[in-house]
Amino acid sequence: MSCVVEVEHISFSYPDGHPALRDVSLELSHGEKVALVGPNGAGKSTLLLHLNGILPRQSGRLAISGLDVSGKNLGRVRALVGLVFQSPDDQLFSPTVFDDVAFGPIYQGLAADEVRTRVEEALALVHMEEYAARVSHHLSVGEKKRIAIATVLSMKPAVLVLDEPTAGLDPRARRSLIELLRELPQTMIVATHDLPMVKELIPRTVVMDHGQIAADGPTASVLCDPVLLAEHGLEM
Amino acid sequence: MSHAHFLDPYQDRPSPVHRLDARIKLLLVTAFILTASLSPLGAWPVYILLLALALSAELLSNLGIRFYFKRAVLALPFVLAALPVLFTTPGGAQLSLPLGLAVTLSGLERFLSIALKSWISVQAAILLASTTTFPDILMALRALRLPRLMVAVIGLMWRYLFVIVDEVLRMLRARQARSGETGQGGHKPGGTVFWRAKVAGGMAGSLFLRSLERSDRIYNAMLARGYDGEVRSLPHPALQPADWLLLGGILIVLIFILAVGQIAWG
Numbered sequence: 001m002s003c004v005v006e007v008e009h010i011s012f013s014y015p016d017g018h019p020a021l022r023d024v025s026l027e028l029s030h031g032e033k034v035a036l037v038g039p040n041g042a043g044k045s046t047l048l049l050h051l052n053g054i055l056p057r058q059s060g061r062l063a064i065s066g067l068d069v070s071g072k073n074l075g076r077v078r079a080l081v082g083l084v085f086q087s088p089d090d091q092l093f094s095p096t097v098f099d100d101v102a103f104g105p106i107y108q109g110l111a112a113d114e115v116r117t118r119v120e121e122a123l124a125l126v127h128m129e130e131y132a133a134r135v136s137h138h139l140s141v142g143e144k145k146r147i148a149i150a151t152v153l154s155m156k157p158a159v160l161v162l163d164e165p166t167a168g169l170d171p172r173a174r175r176s177l178i179e180l181l182r183e184l185p186q187t188m189i190v191a192t193h194d195l196p197m198v199k200e201l202i203p204r205t206v207v208m209d210h211g212q213i214a215a216d217g218p219t220a221s222v223l224c225d226p227v228l229l230a231e232h233g234l235e236m
Numbered sequence: 237m238s239h240a241h242f243l244d245p246y247q248d249r250p251s252p253v254h255r256l257d258a259r260i261k262l263l264l265v266t267a268f269i270l271t272a273s274l275s276p277l278g279a280w281p282v283y284i285l286l287l288a289l290a291l292s293a294e295l296l297s298n299l300g301i302r303f304y305f306k307r308a309v310l311a312l313p314f315v316l317a318a319l320p321v322l323f324t325t326p327g328g329a330q331l332s333l334p335l336g337l338a339v340t341l342s343g344l345e346r347f348l349s350i351a352l353k354s355w356i357s358v359q360a361a362i363l364l365a366s367t368t369t370f371p372d373i374l375m376a377l378r379a380l381r382l383p384r385l386m387v388a389v390i391g392l393m394w395r396y397l398f399v400i401v402d403e404v405l406r407m408l409r410a411r412q413a414r415s416g417e418t419g420q421g422g423h424k425p426g427g428t429v430f431w432r433a434k435v436a437g438g439m440a441g442s443l444f445l446r447s448l449e450r451s452d453r454i455y456n457a458m459l460a461r462g463y464d465g466e467v468r469s470l471p472h473p474a475l476q477p478a479d480w481l482l483l484g485g486i487l488i489v490l491i492f493i494l495a496v497g498q499i500a501w502g
């Protein structure tokens with residue numbers, strides 16, 4: 001069986017010449033959950049934006065569910081990669097929760113009934129069924145995060161990509177988000193600074209620094225290596 | 237993270253134009269634009285003199301004439317606004333068009349004058365904006381006694397324009413990320429035009445609400461640091477004698493050009 005995510009020797013420099021990724025390789029098999037940790041500016045977000053082709057790759061190979069991420073596959077790939085941005089305010093741009101969760105399915109050209117079913121299912125998965133008619137603007141940060149996750153679940157993605165899901169949440173909202181992520185069966189890449197969450201939730205950890213992968217292994221062994229953590233500015 | 241660098245016209249180069257005090261530059265550019273707009277219609281030699289002045293400053297600024305000509309395309313919309321004078325100025329009809337419209341010779345002269353004058357003026361403004369950092373322009377506006385509140389508003393607008401444009405870029409990216417296609421055939425992606433317009437409208441609305449909230453937060457942060465409606469700043473450094481000399485010299489040239497124009501063509 002092929003991998004869901006195949007990243008091979010990807011490098012990327014921003015237009016100002018600043019190199020953000022250097023020869024990054026990463027593979028995820030079905031249902032695997034991986035944490036991406038490392039200091040700010042390590043290239044985590046840049047890597048995530050490559051997964052659905054928002055940043056065009058400059059070298060290397062990149063495939064999602066066997067589809068090469070480029071050209072005519074981009075539309076298909078964007079439906080397969082559910083990218084949840086760090087700030088839910090960027091993600092939620094429609095007037096109501098329903099409109100936002102329905103965006104992906106409507107864009108895909110699904111029939112109205114199918115769209116409604118998808119929205120109900122997605123909201124049920126994040127336990128926010130009764131929020132459909134609410135205005136996104138007035139929700140709490142924790143609620144916005146859940147809705148933001150629902151907006152990509154409605155596309156039935158093959159892989160869920162989350163950028164800093166627990167940033168800015170109070171302990172209770174954080175706890176309930178962790179429980180939610182535990183319930184979701186999708187293949188998952190989580191970029192985060194929240195190492196206690198990683199330890200609790202995610203079996204495999206990849207450490208990034210200076211645009212390179214510095215370590216990749218079982219969470220238990222990576223997070224129990226104080227030398228490695230200190231070297232890359234991480235703290236348990 | 238991509239940012240809205242393209243908005244900032246300032247280009248850092250070592251050149252005498254860059255080094256010139258922002259107050260002098262602002263005064264000269266304002267005087268230059270005034271001279272151009274006060275010059276009478278059809279005073280072609282005056283326009284050529286003014287263009288020569290602008291071009292020499294542009295050459296001195298080390299940015300290349302091509303850069304200015306590309307930017308000066310900005311003057312086009314203003315030129316379009318002057319298009320009706322082609323038909324509305326009374327005079328002998330030179331070219332008849334359908335709908336009873338006719339281009340007159342004096343209309344053509346007026347139109348070309350306006351087009352040329354705005355093109356030359358825009359070049360001077362571009363020269364100022366690309367050789368002076370925005371904080372320096374603000375300082376110059378304050379030094380020239382523009383109401384402080386107005387300078388503060390312009391400064392805040394400039395500061396947060398970039399924040400808002402970044403926000404727009406992030407929002408567009410989030411939309412792009414969810415604009416996918418299903419694997420099964422028979423579904424045309426993209427939705428209807430009406431639905432896409434609705435989404436874009438929703439984005440504009442969210443942006444407006446967020447900007448409004450942000451402005452409240454900014455104002456509170458200003459209050460928290462003692463803002464009382466009065467913007468204060470450090471005293472400005474004194475101008476050098478050479479600056480005064482240059483200011484006086486060019487002002488005299490401009491007044492001379494203006495006088496010649498008024499006497500010969502006014």
